Amino acid sequence: MSASLKGIRLAVIGGDDRELFLIPELEKLGAYIVGVGFEKAAPINGLNHASSLIEAVKQADVLLFPMYGTDERGVIKAKYANYPIVLDREVLQAISPHVPLIIGWARPALKSAAEMMGIRVIETAFLDEVAILNSIPSAEGAISMAMDSSVITIHGSQSFVLGLGRNGWTIARTLKGMGAQVTGVARKPADIARATEMGINALHFSDLEKEIGRADFIFNTVPQLILDKVLLEQVSKDAVIVDIASIPGGTDFEYAQLLGIKAMLAPGLPGIVAPKSAAKILAQVYPQLILRHLNTIMNTSIRLEVEVRRNEI
Amino acid sequence: MSASLKGIRLAVIGGDDRELFLIPELEKLGAYIVGVGFEKAAPINGLNHASSLIEAVKQADVLLFPMYGTDERGVIKAKYANYPIVLDREVLQAISPHVPLIIGWARPALKSAAEMMGIRVIETAFLDEVAILNSIPSAEGAISMAMDSSVITIHGSQSFVLGLGRNGWTIARTLKGMGAQVTGVARKPADIARATEMGINALHFSDLEKEIGRADFIFNTVPQLILDKVLLEQVSKDAVIVDIASIPGGTDFEYAQLLGIKAMLAPGLPGIVAPKSAAKILAQVYPQLILRHLNTIMNTSIRLEVEVRRNEI
Amino acid sequence: MSASLKGIRLAVIGGDDRELFLIPELEKLGAYIVGVGFEKAAPINGLNHASSLIEAVKQADVLLFPMYGTDERGVIKAKYANYPIVLDREVLQAISPHVPLIIGWARPALKSAAEMMGIRVIETAFLDEVAILNSIPSAEGAISMAMDSSVITIHGSQSFVLGLGRNGWTIARTLKGMGAQVTGVARKPADIARATEMGINALHFSDLEKEIGRADFIFNTVPQLILDKVLLEQVSKDAVIVDIASIPGGTDFEYAQLLGIKAMLAPGLPGIVAPKSAAKILAQVYPQLILRHLNTIMNTSIRLEVEVRRNEI
């Protein structure tokens, strides 16, 4: 199924539990892997530790940065690093032309710097194949949180899903599979119609205020302030809100707390609740991204080098 | 739910069994309905027969043509008409400005004539809310045909759905709900990923040739020649093909027959298998279309007349 | 999975389309098959025609009679026979001791005659593994009939299933999988509770009269007069009744007709709608039945003969 990565040198830079499962998968496909930021992890099959980010970058044909990229100061998310790993100008300058930088979300500053320096940045979090498959661990994590916080079962509950996008559909379908009475809230006629077809009670956002009162569970996926004061006033005190929209979520959490409504912000669930499944998704997508990239850099020295190494082994 | 049509005069022109159920629904919403082409039907609640198309057109604020529109000579599909009803230049000229012509599919000739004459044509077959909801009777009709033609059950069968669009998803989900092993065949990574999430075995069209051999049932939804000679050669002689793509379908039917494979073309199922459900869909969508149109023609004489009539009653 | 039938001689006597698929399956497992009553069928792989029932009986270690057994005069159901095949006293006397008579339903007369003559009759229609698996083609057949007779879709319909037994559960689950609003009608608290768990609206028979009025589809599985005049009076004129209980069904069909309600009796669907699937069920169950029987007749001459033949081949 997955393509061979024979002869390709990958630098895996930081990340979370996902990378612990991802590295052996990529190694099995034939890649040579150098990593930085795994000092505190248990030994990982197929990983060659680099002494610094610069050193890792210099050795690689492809750079794999974590799903959550960097913080505003350029520090790379690296759960198992002993010291901060910083993606600064010096490092960027050390990246050879034609070496792609694969990353989940890239901050605007990184994107503009990379563009100026001719570095190809590939953001994976927006790829449908990553985002939709990642919606599965997200949905399970969100539902698990909802179960842990409630005194009732999902089965038979009134469960509202705000937003029928990549995450919303998966949450809605899973809840329905568990026996909940699911209401999907959307705006587009296509989504309203599809929800009806799937046996999900379809509701337009404009009718949410008058219906939300019967919700036992509310799952928000929309990265805008949806559950504002006005809506929260209608929500039952016994309801549980799980918000998986990216930070800061779509809920007025302070006001929810004031009203005594349980509300939790839970972005980034895949790497936490099911790192192995999340790693498997990346292990399916990365090789194809990498090979597609190599095909676009025909006749370059990198490609020739890779070819040589592929034939050697 | 549905908006009031009080004071609005609708001309319903031809159609099939759907219109028999649609007319009473629209009448219940308050519309005055004049119809043409229902001479052979049993009496229909709320219908006022017009003596000719011209006469009907002259009385109406909105014209409702059938889903299947006209044939290449302008003859309107009208299952219950005693004589051919023709949409010709004379009729078009009789249509007042601001009177919209609502129709399923409009032929290019009709569209260009209407544009020249300033007539607003609203095609409904392409509206998501119509097409997705119509996919339900289509899917049931296609599956029912497949069952009638086969010596095995849907449950436990290998069922392939070619194309995961508005119809494909519905067929796939219904088959899965009945216990089939469903393979969804698509091209877009988003569709492949979503199929996986839904528990549908996802297949890229490029791998179809080597997998199709295990299919018991094949449902085609793609309006292009997909099941060509090369693919049909791989299909089991016991398989059943149901093709619901619009005429001429996506199957080389002659070659299938030559190979002894059962293959059926079945476009336009909603009006045949479940006219009442299909009418209900239209009865949900039309009022909103009509009212939205009336809002766009503010301050016109038609709108004023309608307002007067709405207040009178 | 299936056990070997090597060295075992089976007589297949009459039947319907199922047997056309069953015989090659049994032959593949190694059985030698002699058949009677297939003169009008196309050639069947692995079948050796016997000239008469007596001749077939004399050659066999095991007798396979059809699912529907015999009529009241002893005539064996045999769709592809050129002449009536009668199971009379002479034939019964020709059956050697230890040769089991496997049959779907045996009439009381046959059972008592067999008992007197020391013939082991194995009725398969009451075996859970046969009855539950047969419920799948039955359910699909019943639903297909309902679809053909209705102007609405199963999806979104109010569908009632009377009796939650081996057939009822399957019909209910399939309808739910297709998107119907399913009401399961039962008496036992266990069934009511299980229906609730499965997302099926549970109803006690004592409440049926006041609820039946909202049914679009009614599937009866109870072999007693359930849909009597009193209940039928409450049923909508647009409803469709499919009764799969054994003849005469559980519906007052005459009264239904009088009221203008569509009602169909449809027993014995598996052999009609999906003979190949139904044959596969029997091909799974018969070998185990046969081998279990052979193990119970240890040290008899038949068993020894079979063993010799098994080793020879």
Next chain:
Amino acid sequence: MSASLKGIRLAVIGGDDRELFLIPELEKLGAYIVGVGFEKAAPINGLNHASSLIEAVKQADVLLFPMYGTDERGVIKAKYANYPIVLDREVLQAISPHVPLIIGWARPALKSAAEMMGIRVIETAFLDEVAILNSIPSAEGAISMAMDSSVITIHGSQSFVLGLGRNGWTIARTLKGMGAQVTGVARKPADIARATEMGINALHFSDLEKEIGRADFIFNTVPQLILDKVLLEQVSKDAVIVDIASIPGGTDFEYAQLLGIKAMLAPGLPGIVAPKSAAKILAQVYPQLILRHLNTIMNTSIRLEVEVRRNEI
């Protein structure tokens, strides 16, 4: 739906979080409720505290003991009691004739003592309507525990359910609804066949040893040592075992630990994971039990007293 309890005095004795939700429900149905063992709980609507068990017993027409009854020394499970409540001989002697003792599980000693003293004990844990509906919170709790302990998703996992009884079916159906590949392990042909019908991979216990190796999640429901050393040797080190059979479960937990396999015993989940849903189940069942009991004690003084009170209010 639920019957009126007007005029009936109930003693609720101990219990867990369920009783906090159960008491207000029963009070809403009209019962007068006296409770013992709720000193540490927040105020409960409709509860009148008794100063001792004896006092509570003396005031009541019906006694409601907790689901988990008493320990071996007669101490009643009472999460919110300030001091141990003991069901001793003195208390039993204080129970009037015709006052039923409703309890989840009664120990043999209690049952024999009650029988000798003519006290009617009604065990509810074995009632299908309680056990099957309780299987819903049990299943959700077990699945939630499995999710919390695993690095993979339920979706796409190989999940084994050992035992297809009241709990097993619910776990299997829920897992399937979440997208797992479910294998149901059973012994009875009826269960094997039904699993097949439901789209669950059916496996006989005799084949478990050779199949268990591929399981990611194993849910045991059988109260016998099923997962013994021999089977555990075959289980993947990455698998997660959740055992919901009553104590001591069906797993050799020590050996599992030795092998490094995560295994958890989790009996009694309903009252822990979803006390409100579990209370709702009891609130549906108890009124019917109570009224049925009252009907059996026609013409007794208790019944007459209740009738008088019912009319008074």
